[in-house]
Amino acid sequence: MGDRRIAVEVQRVSKVFPGVRALSDVSCDFRSGEVHALLGENGAGKSTLIKIIAGVYQPSSGTVSIRGTPVTQFTPYMARTAGVATVFQELSLAPDLTVEQNIFLGAEPTRLAALGWIDGLSQRRRAMQVLETVGADVDPQIRLSALGAAQQQLVEIAKAIWTDPAVLILDEPTDKLFGEEQLRLFDLIRRLRERGIAIIYISHKLEEIHQIADRVTILRDGTLVDTTSVGEVTIDDMIRKMAGRKLGDLFPKISADPGPEVLRLEKISSAGFLEDVSLTLHRGEVLGVMGLVGAGRTLLAKTITGVVRPTGGRILVHNRPARIDSPGAAVSMGFGFLPEDRRTQGLIVMLPVRENIVLASLSRWLINHRQLNDMSRRYFERLEIKAPSIHVPVSTLSGGNQQKVVLARWLCSKAKVFIFDEPTQGIDVATKVEIYNLINELTAQGAGIIMISSDMREILGMSDRIVVMRKGRVVSEYRRDDATPERILADALAGNSDSSSGFGRDNQEVRTNNVG
């Protein structure tokens, strides 16, 4: 591989933002026909590096060469012309345009170019070609919004590769993919590799790296740790290099003695989807809720926290029937909710950390600023939130630290019953462990926690009891010691025998990649 052509060469690149040194003196290269994984925790500088390669940022010093030619002008357009194609994590497609319009957006084949008359036939023909290349069996004239997440991603890749790029950057491409979709994406990546494209692959899922990558580059705190061939490193090595220290057990579970019951659901039904869901939660206990996406787990969380009103059944809090008809009611009963999507449901990102922390704890009409500072600073320090101060907007924090801010809010409000919906999704390993430690701390202090997760290892690693949901019902319950991934998966999938072919069908997916 050593003699392969170098597609992108990064030489001693640094990038300084006001107050932050995002990259310092990073050198590496990406070669034609390799899949090159780029690893690092949140804030390690991965995104900054790919944005420099993609022309979004200009480096403060150092050079970048594409196909041997040094880049002089850093604009996305120039990068694209030079042969860099990027598929960012958030898809950048227009939902109301057709597939072919999306693929050629901004570069439509035209007839009578001055008039901007789009050559529909040519566009269609070329769209079909490139869709075939990526293995998407999609009508180019269908609206993008009609497609599932997996197919939308293929369209995004089609959009990136039709120009025949030298480099393809994939940022967390498997984030929204499951099971077979993921395998198909890997096949596609391998085919693109054979065509001589250099693929820069960013992922948090370390299990994937050995399956797909040829070489690995690890960044930490904006500096290069090293670049190695993938055969030479184990997952543990990678974690160690990313974290800069040896990590203990990834799931430092400490079981507390469960106390009295704090929450009981009796035959809760909701909006014709949840059916007769019954479960209990005790003090000092973590109740894991497992199920496929679409099994009703999030709806369950919303019902418990009053976002959605149940249509039947009753909820008992501390053995007393409770009317939870709004999130406000749930909060006043001592509930805390960590929503699945912290940016849209959990945080007010333009407001400072302080306001986000105290948001659920303002009991008095008048505000004492000193008191709010003290209050929020206490949890800011306790959770070791990494930010310059409690007065910076939450939008400037990394994902893991944003999640900590939401947690801090509920610690601040003295919540006793927590509902965590995918608490560690998209969060780096070190912060994950911190959150698990915090879960231990909370249960030791008598909190009850319902933890919804798609990550099987997390469910098995951190729960005292596990309930499995399927199609809006609770189908089984396990004690920690009895649970195995196979049994849980079998329960979650039972009756879904067609799920093995469920490509692109959102309600039949499980993150099998996390099973072990």
Next chain:
Amino acid sequence: MSVERETQKPARASGRWRRGLTWETFGVPLAVLAVCLLFGLLAPQFFQLQNIANIGRQTAALALVAWGMTMIIINAGIDLSPGAVVALVSVIAATVLKEFGPAAGVLAGVTVGLGCGLLNGVLISKLRMPPFIATLGVMSAARGAALTYTGGVPVFGLRSDWFAWLGAGSVLGLPVIVVVALLGFALTYSILRFTKLGVYTYAIGGNETAARWAGIPVDRYKILIYSYAGLLTGIAGVLLAARVNSGQPLLGTSMELQAIAAVCIGGTSLFGGRGSLAGTFFGVLLTGVLNNGLNLLGVSSFIQQIVIGATILIAVLLSLWRQR
């Protein structure tokens, strides 16, 4: 990962919310100062006490409306109704005053303003109407009500010295209506900075879903915000009626747009979650000074509109550049 990118954005946005050395804190005040100096040079009477009091009188009512508008816009809403509500308030205050005396007239006017704000709030929160549409409807209805109620004819003949004093008198050397507008500023500033309502105004405007999920009774607070703005509009209507010493069904035309303009010039984001009342203060002041100075220079009111329009565009442009 997605958020990692955010970390790299310089933390400038914070300055808009916190007090700091930003364009919003100094840019607009500097512009006000510059415009004042310019007018002072061109028109010697500009800096006369009489004229300064005039500027205050001319902008006080607009200022009151703009305070409420600031809260509404920070809350990610908009209110098109205040101009029309001011007219309705003025005619009702005037007729009630003729019948039952000045105190009743003032009370009736303020109540009408509060009621219209309450209506806006209920339409927007409970009935889930977009603020633009809801307040557009209330605007049209209120203007229509004012015209119907008076048959399109102004209500004259208010024989109350006290009411006239509200419009033309002064306390401690300051025009009464200016004093009221400043009190309104102090109250609104305190609400935004020192009360739960203030924090929630920013929170709901920044991300309504997250605010709801944090346990904030969003509907209740929205109603409160629109009602408070309605109350200020009611006071503005009464003061304007006192100034012209009559009830005018055509009062306050396009006042809502002037208020929105002042809020924008003051740097409050129309997308909600960000903004400051101090900014609005100088926004109001800038429009007031421009109007007055151009009047003094004998510039036609038609051209004045062009100048105000250009000011809005420049202010917004500068604030956009700053964010680059």
